[in-house]
Amino acid sequence: MRDLVLWLARELVEKKDAVKVDAIERDRSSVYELTVDPDDLGRVIGRGGKTAKALRTVLDAAARHEGKRAVLDILD
Template sequence: MRDLVQWLARELVEQKDAVRVEAIERDRATVFELTVAPDDLGRVIGRGGKTAKAFRTVLDCAARRQGRRAVLDILD
């Protein structure tokens, strides 16, 4: 799933080399911390947070297919 998050983020941003994804295992979930270049933060979040919500929905569906839970944190 880390690869999925990284791929989706790189498709959204202009500075692809600045995309960093860290996976942290917590109790019953995996937390993915996404870091992008400051100029690309708006592209990942989207107007009104719509892009971020769609990003989280895709991640949640992928996690549920594996019987897991995943959370996406977009760091600034």
């Protein structure tokens, strides 16, 4: 799932090399921390947070498909 978040985020931003995803694994849940260049932060969050919400929805669906739980944190 880390690769999924990484791929989705890289498709949204201009500075693809600055995208970083750290995974904190627990028993049946994971926290993914997404870091992007400050200039691209608005692209990842989107107007009114709609893009961030969509990213979280896709990640949650992928995690549930595997019987897990996942949370996406976008760090600034």
